Amino acid sequence: MKFKQITVKASVLATLSTALLLAAGPASAHCDGVDGPVIKAAQQALDTGNVNRVLIWVQPSDQAQIKDAFRKTLDVRQLNPNAKKMADYSFFETLVRVHRAGEGAPYTGIQPAGRDLGPAVVAGDKALETGAVQPLANLLTQAVHKSVGGQFKDVIAKRDFKVDDVAGGQEYVKAYVGYIHSVERIYKATEVLAHGDSQDGAASAHQH
Structure with a gap:
């Protein structure tokens, strides 16, 4: 009983x-994954040119840094496909690193899609x-x-x-x-x- x-x-x-x-x-324990919500939001932000899609994932004190990185990424994207790919990945890394730092969690790199969560x-x-x-x-x-x-x-x-x-x-x-x-x-x-x-x-x- x-x-x-x-x-x-x-x-x-x-x-x-x-x-x-x-x-x-929203759950974000997989925030550092290629298929996670942070990088998905980053891709949408870059494709639409709207940085607000990613600002929700960082602390207010970090928004200026992300806005600056976003503007630079958009500029580099215009050069050629290879530059676009490299610029996007660099922005993903910056966003995830800043997001995790805001949570007090270490940045360990971008994790592959499909990992066991x-x-x-x-x-x-x-x-x-x-x-x-x-x-x-x-x-x-x-x-x-x-x-x-x-x-x-x-x-x-x-x-x-x-x-x-x-x-x-x-x-x-x-x-x-x-x-x-x-x-x-x-x-x-x-x-x-x-x-x-x-x-x-x-x-x-x-x-x-």
Whole structure:
């Protein structure tokens, strides 16, 4: 009965975290990828000549730098196809580097298209594309259930140690601490987003 109550609470928590994630804005854990939203926006900006398409991806203090790079890129694009290709890529690098710096994340280069981002990022983008959040909520619920549920069972299995079994008690404490830390991290993640301070959480999530 207790375990069922735990899984129900975990399900509610996962659904809540999904709603908060979507409210915070589009997923951009793949912001450094060729097929990611930042470079897609950059390509659209260059093709239309509208820098505003990319300014949303950088901090206000960095907008002047991006505007300058954008103007220079448009000028070089006019020279020839090879110059256009090189100028575009240079602009992509500048934009991604500045975007990640604004998140507190390191720049590790432009990443190839089609890389494995894990199921959460894919499901997050899919939810935004389709307008249906339930599949994403289900995925997060299953992930929380698997993680917390497994730790919960481990703690229950180890808590009935004999008072003189110090080694057994230590195993229990190790399992208990890991379990509590996991629960606390999940709860704090939703608290951070609920208070609107999504940047710090986003920065750590994007470093991959």
